[in-house]
Amino acid sequence: MTSRRDFLKLATFATMSGLLVARAQQDPPGTVQPLAPGQRSAAPLPQLALDPKNPNLVKIEFASNGFIEVAHALLLVPKAEDALAQDLCLAQQAVAWAFSRRAGLSEVDVSVYQRESYAGFGGPMPRLTASVLRSARAEFAALNKDTLPKFSRAWVNPTSLKSPKRAPLDVREVDPNPADDTTDEEAAKGGVLFRGSPKLDFAALTFDDAPHPLYEPLLLDVLHRIKVKATFFCIGRNAKAHPYFVQDMVADGHEIGNHTYHHVRLPGLDPDDVRDELEEANKTLSVLAGKPIRFFRPPGGDYTRQTLKISSELGLTTAFWTDDPGDFDNLGQHTLESRLQRRLAPGGIVLLHDNVLQSIMVLPRFFANAKARGIRLDTLSALADASNK
DSSP: OOOHHHHHHHHHHHHHHHHHHHHHTOOOTTOSOOSOTTOSOOOOOOBOOOOTTOTTEEEEEEEEOSSOEEEEEEEEEOOOTTHHHHHHHHHHHHHHHHHHHOTTEEEEEEEEEEGGGOOOTTSSOOSEEEEEEGGGHHHHHTOOTTTGGGOTTEEEOOSOOOOOSSOOOOOOOOOOOOOTTOOTHHHHTTSEESOOOTTSSEEEEEEEEEOOTTHHHHHHHHHHHHTOOOEEEEOHHHHHHOHHHHHHHHHTTOEEEEOOSSOOOGGGSOHHHHHHHHHHHHHHHHHHHTSOOOEEOOGGGOOOHHHHHHHHHTTOEEEOOSBOOOGGGOOOHHHHHHHHHHHOOTTOEEEEETTOHHHHHHHHHHHHHHHHTTOEEEOHHHHHHHHTO
16 A cells, blocks of 8 residues: 555656656746746735825725725824724724725725834734725714724724734745654544545635735635635634634635634744644634634644644644645736646645735636536535545
8 A cells, every 4th residue: 555655755756747748848828937936026006095184094005806896004003092093083084085086996994003013914913903895984984982893894902012922934835745754644533634535526725824904805705706615724813803804704605724823834833832823723713713613724834743733632634735826926817827727636625825816816717617627616624524425
């Protein structure tokens, strides 16, 4: 019987051979990425003019998925005695300004950070976030600090603004490759999921790093239109700051997975810190999902046997992938779609990221082509349950 380690060696050889053959046959124009991973920046998003009456407004970016437009306003505000009243007033101004400047916007999301401690999306948490649909803009404009809790699509930071306990990982995934001390035993017990059964007529669609305040509404809208359910591996701190997006995922029938609380490299942590990352994310996500979290994916696909052990002890199945087109490298839609199609297979697991606009744009075509090949896309739970029958 071929061991998993031998299987991976054979798979690696077959993959490299296939790549050499493909190169010899000459890939279609634009299919080969000419730059090293991570070296191509995403195209800058368009921005709206800033409101001169709101000097704390840093930028308002907007994007479209081909069906709807969404904007995100970033505010950096100073410390204040009555911080919530100030933050809400400035957020209301930014939302109203964005809707007035862009008639086609379906939604404006806003994030308010403290200016003195702002360190980007992975730094100290925002003080206030909100997601305002066009139909709710008048309701949002009428809120005050006492009525704000009644607005379901807002979050107020209940704690002091502290730096994250651990620095977030900012690298793209590497192909899953079990560590030397990893055996087949974990997979046999159901504690690890590398792929589903190749006899199935569908594959799992997964997204890492969710939720993001600009891209999430665009992604969820596309998935709703093409009627596909997916598994979202959420970073705990992101979910905490934008709980309404996670609730949107659940309401649409999507599955929530654990991607640690801070999105950190786990092999460098001691066992207690690894457990803390997974437990803290589980606490946040299970409340929002309304049920226990089933799957965990280590950031960057970077793990050891210790990672698998702790994940299993917490009742989680560690899930990897078979189809990673490297969308974080901003390949271009043609290259991204070509890679997705070439690697898609029955029982496979597709890895994408929720905050890559190109991935959102290619989903309808990817789904249509997969359907034409007799492969439907669904959640990891659907894949795992069908594989175990």
